[in-house]
Structures are given as C-alpha cells and as structure tokens.
Amino acid sequence: MPMSADCRKGDAALRRGAWAEAREAFAAELSSGETPEALEGLGLASWWLDLAGDVFDSRERAYRLFVDRNDRSSAARVAVWLAWDSLAFRGETAVANGWLRRARRLLDGLPECSEHAWLELREGALALFEDGEPDRANDHAARGIRVAQGIGSKDLELLGRALQGLALVATGAVAEGMCGLDEVNAAVVAGEMTDRVLIGLACCHMIAACDRVRDYDRALQWCARFKAFGAAWGLRPLFAVCRTQYASLCVWRGMWNEAEEELAAATEELAVSRPAMAADGMVRLAELRRRQGRLVEAEDLFARAEPHVLALLGQAELAFDRGDVEAAEDQAARYLRRVVTRNRTDRVAGLDLLVRARARAGDPEGARIGLAELNAIATVTKTPSLHAAARFAAGHVALAGGDAGEAQRSFEDAIDLFLECGAPYEVARVRIELARALGTRGRVGAAVREARQAIESLQELGAELEISRAQALIESLTPPAVSPVRHDGARAGLTNREIEVLRLVAADLKSQVIASRLSLSEHTVHRHIANIFHKLSVSSRAAAVAQAARRDLLG
Numbered sequence: 001m002p003m004s005a006d007c008r009k010g011d012a013a014l015r016r017g018a019w020a021e022a023r024e025a026f027a028a029e030l031s032s033g034e035t036p037e038a039l040e041g042l043g044l045a046s047w048w049l050d051l052a053g054d055v056f057d058s059r060e061r062a063y064r065l066f067v068d069r070n071d072r073s074s075a076a077r078v079a080v081w082l083a084w085d086s087l088a089f090r091g092e093t094a095v096a097n098g099w100l101r102r103a104r105r106l107l108d109g110l111p112e113c114s115e116h117a118w119l120e121l122r123e124g125a126l127a128l129f130e131d132g133e134p135d136r137a138n139d140h141a142a143r144g145i146r147v148a149q150g151i152g153s154k155d156l157e158l159l160g161r162a163l164q165g166l167a168l169v170a171t172g173a174v175a176e177g178m179c180g181l182d183e184v185n186a187a188v189v190a191g192e193m194t195d196r197v198l199i200g201l202a203c204c205h206m207i208a209a210c211d212r213v214r215d216y217d218r219a220l221q222w223c224a225r226f227k228a229f230g231a232a233w234g235l236r237p238l239f240a241v242c243r244t245q246y247a248s249l250c251v252w253r254g255m256w257n258e259a260e261e262e263l264a265a266a267t268e269e270l271a272v273s274r275p276a277m278a279a280d281g282m283v284r285l286a287e288l289r290r291r292q293g294r295l296v297e298a299e300d301l302f303a304r305a306e307p308h309v310l311a312l313l314g315q316a317e318l319a320f321d322r323g324d325v326e327a328a329e330d331q332a333a334r335y336l337r338r339v340v341t342r343n344r345t346d347r348v349a350g351l352d353l354l355v356r357a358r359a360r361a362g363d364p365e366g367a368r369i370g371l372a373e374l375n376a377i378a379t380v381t382k383t384p385s386l387h388a389a390a391r392f393a394a395g396h397v398a399l400a401g402g403d404a405g406e407a408q409r410s411f412e413d414a415i416d417l418f419l420e421c422g423a424p425y426e427v428a429r430v431r432i433e434l435a436r437a438l439g440t441r442g443r444v445g446a447a448v449r450e451a452r453q454a455i456e457s458l459q460e461l462g463a464e465l466e467i468s469r470a471q472a473l474i475e476s477l478t479p480p481a482v483s484p485v486r487h488d489g490a491r492a493g494l495t496n497r498e499i500e501v502l503r504l505v506a507a508d509l510k511s512q513v514i515a516s517r518l519s520l521s522e523h524t525v526h527r528h529i530a531n532i533f534h535k536l537s538v539s540s541r542a543a544a545v546a547q548a549a550r551r552d553l554l555g
Helices: 005-016 019-030 036-048 052-068 072-090 093-107 114-129 134-151 154-171 174-189 196-213 216-233 236-252 256-273 275-292 295-305 309-321 325-337 344-360 364-381 384-400 404-421 424-440 444-461 464-477 496-506 511-518 522-536 541-550
Strands: none
Touching: 005 019, 005 036, 019 036, 036 052, 036 072, 052 072, 072 093, 072 114, 072 275, 093 114, 114 134, 114 154, 134 154, 154 174, 154 196, 154 344, 174 196, 174 216, 196 216, 196 236, 196 344, 216 236, 236 256, 236 275, 236 424, 256 275, 275 295, 275 309, 295 309, 295 541, 309 325, 309 344, 325 344, 344 364, 344 384, 364 384, 384 404, 384 424, 404 424, 424 444, 424 464, 444 464, 464 541, 496 511, 496 522, 496 541, 511 522, 522 541
C-alpha cells in the first residue's frame, strides 16, 4: 500500500526527532480515515512526547487493524511495544507478559524478520532487569543477534551485542562484557546506528554495566559523549533511566551534590513520563539519604519505592545502621533469595551486608559462608571495587573471630582498593573499622589517627551518622585523663534528662525503646528530642549525635 503524503511527512519528522511535528502529521492523516501505519506513527510520536494515554490508544488501535489485515509481523511489532509500555507506564507485568506471548504466537511460522529480533531483545532485557536472570538474557540476545545478522539489520545486531555485554557483566565476565559494550557504543557515537530508540537502549546498557561494577571512569567517558548525543537527538525519555544509574556512580565517587541534582531531575521526569519506572530513581535517592545520615527520610523513600529489589536491600542497610543486626541479616538473606546465583554483580551488596550482620551478631561461621561466595565473585570478576568489598567483609569476619591482626590487614587492603576506585565514603567507613581493629590490638594512637582521617573525609561529604560513630570510637579509645575538659557551654543548655535521651539516641535506639528504658511516654521522648534538635540547631538524629560527640556529651 503506497504511503500518503502526511505519513511520509510524519516519518520524516520522526527521523529528525521532531516529535510534535510528527504527531501533527499523523493526526492529519487520521482525520481522513484510520490506517494502522498512521496510528503506529502517532503512537511513536506520542511515546517520545510522554503522552501515555495517546500511546496506548494509538497502538491498541493499530494492533487491531494490523490483525484485521492479517499483517502478523506488524501486529507482533506493535504487541512488543505494548508489552514495554504496560511495564514502563503502568507497571503491569501480567499485561506485558500477555502481549509478549501474543507477539511470539503471531510470529510463529513466519520467515525470520526484524520483529523476531525485536521480540528477542525486549524479552532479553526484561529477563535481566525484571527477573534478574542474565543467562536467559544472554540466550535471547544471542538469538536476536543471529536473526539481525541474517536480515542485515545493523541496528538490531548492535543492540543485541550491547544486551549481551551487559548480561556477561552481570554474570561476572566483566572484561569480556565491557569490551563488547565499548565496541557497540563506539559504533553509536560514530553514527552507525540510526534508530533512536535502539541507540538509547544501547547507551543505557553501557551505563547499567558501569553501575554494576562501579566503573566510574568508563561511565564518565561515555556519559560525556552520550549527553551531547542525547541532547542533539532528543533521547530524553530513555536517558532519564540512565541518569539514575549515573547518579549512583556519582554517589560512589563522593560527588553527592551532582548525584542529588541528577536523581531529583530524573525522578521528577520519570514520575511524569514513566511513573512505573520512578522507583528506580527513588531508591537511589534513598540510598544517598542513608549515607548522609538522614535515616527517617531514607526509610520513607525506601518504603515508597517498594517492591523494587533495591528497596529491600536499602531497608536492610538501615536496620544495620540502627544496630538491629538480626533484622539486617534477615532482610539481606531475603534480598539474596530474590537474586539468582549467576547474577553475581547484584549479589555482592547483599552478601557484603549479610557477612557484616552475621559477624556483628556473633556468628563468625555463618559470616564465613557468605564471605566464601563473595570471595568467589571477586575472583571471577577481577574488579577492584568488588575485591575491595570482599576484603572489607573479610575484616569483619576476622574481627568477630578475635583475630584483630588479620582484620587489620584485610581492612588495609580494602582501603587501598577503594582508594584505587575513588570511593571516599567507602574508604572512610573502612578506616573506622580499621581504627576499631587497631584499638583492639592496643595501638590507640594509630587507631585515633585513622578515625580522625575518616572524620575529615566524612565531613566533606556530610555523612553525619558515620561521623558520630567515628567520634564515639575516638571517645572510647581515649583515656579519661586525656579527654577534653567538658565545659558547661558544651551542654548547649541541655538538661540532664535530655542528655540521657541523647545518649540513647546515639545508641540507635528508637523512641519507643527509649521511652520504655526511661519509664517515659513516647510523646515525652519526642518532646525531649525536639528540644535537643532546637538547642543544638540540628534537624536530624544523626546530626544531633554528631554535635553531641563533638561537645563530648556522650561519655
């Protein structure tokens, strides 16, 4: 069927990234009668413009007309899009699965075509991102690549190679996977790919791979290219997700202001354009808040991001921060049950926390089981960041087992590796544990120096909770005779009862527990905490504890 003038105009506008112009052209064509081609074009223009209602309406009508025409491959193509839309806009996994199955049935028995490759690559991405199964994603990618090569589609072949690279990174084959992703994205910036949707997906796969193994330098190099490329090509809806992953890398490198800007912008953008995907930005912002010591805000954000799998891990870290190691262990184990063994990079954070929680709970044998898997992953991946996590965990196990010398060596190794990765928060966290190990060995001077160095780095970041822990450790290590003299002014007008409450807050006790401990009502405890905040000019528990430590009020 020959294409009308308006459809030709709409297609040309889509190729230029002129989404509003394309939408207008397709709407003009539809004013004289519906065709599936015009509806499909209108759906794509509306997709780029974030008009969800028009996307579903146009694509569902196009699908029905293609089916009526017995154009099975075109109907399948639209069905794959509807599966993606159902997840991104509405979070409807069952509906998405139905559309994918329908697409596969429509293509069954047809000669291999671009729709076969498109289906394989979308199913592969969902297998990895929704189900966390990199091997299944790799299988889909391999089939998609084979079909794309057979029909001569360079765009689909390169997207398949990008998905394959990401899946390989997830399994721990980092060097091989990254090499493949570098090649694909070199082709992208060289202009070898022409389909804007596939270009955006290939770029996002690269950033996702860097996020998994904390390869900030590689991400920074490519992001500089992608930002200019995306702005020129109008790829904003796809790159909103990439920005959340890039922001996580900024958090890792201590660039917390930039991370906050990226996360706020991307989360707001996704909440409007792809609400079902907004949880990804929310959970990463929650992690930043946790590191800042703003635990109440982090808790609220993690709760709002459920059932995102990273929300579960974040809640486990919050429990550990508050000293509830049993809850932290339970939540970490629950997270790991949701992550298949072959998804090695996603398992690292859960194993790291599980080992620390078990070690802190006095279960060194259980901690060693988790450490064995963590060490195995570090051996396979051969990346400094994951090896650093393994050495950090090993230090906790050694300290729990009473071997402070081995703990010291493990923590020192972790510091060296985290320094190599440019991860200041992680370095500071390990320094605090190294100080603890040194203190156990009686090397008080060296321990205090490590703790003070940690505080210096943490103050630059604004990590109040870790600052308070380091301060408390210094206080416990410093003999009373050399402790700073407590002046009345240091109390900032706090009453004896308020200082008593503040010390229990520093012990990470919740208001209900403090009330029970002091035989007070919970309302009275809240009032004391509000008074403490006012007198110390702070707005969070972590900040109050940090101030109290500086004023020597926790002894």
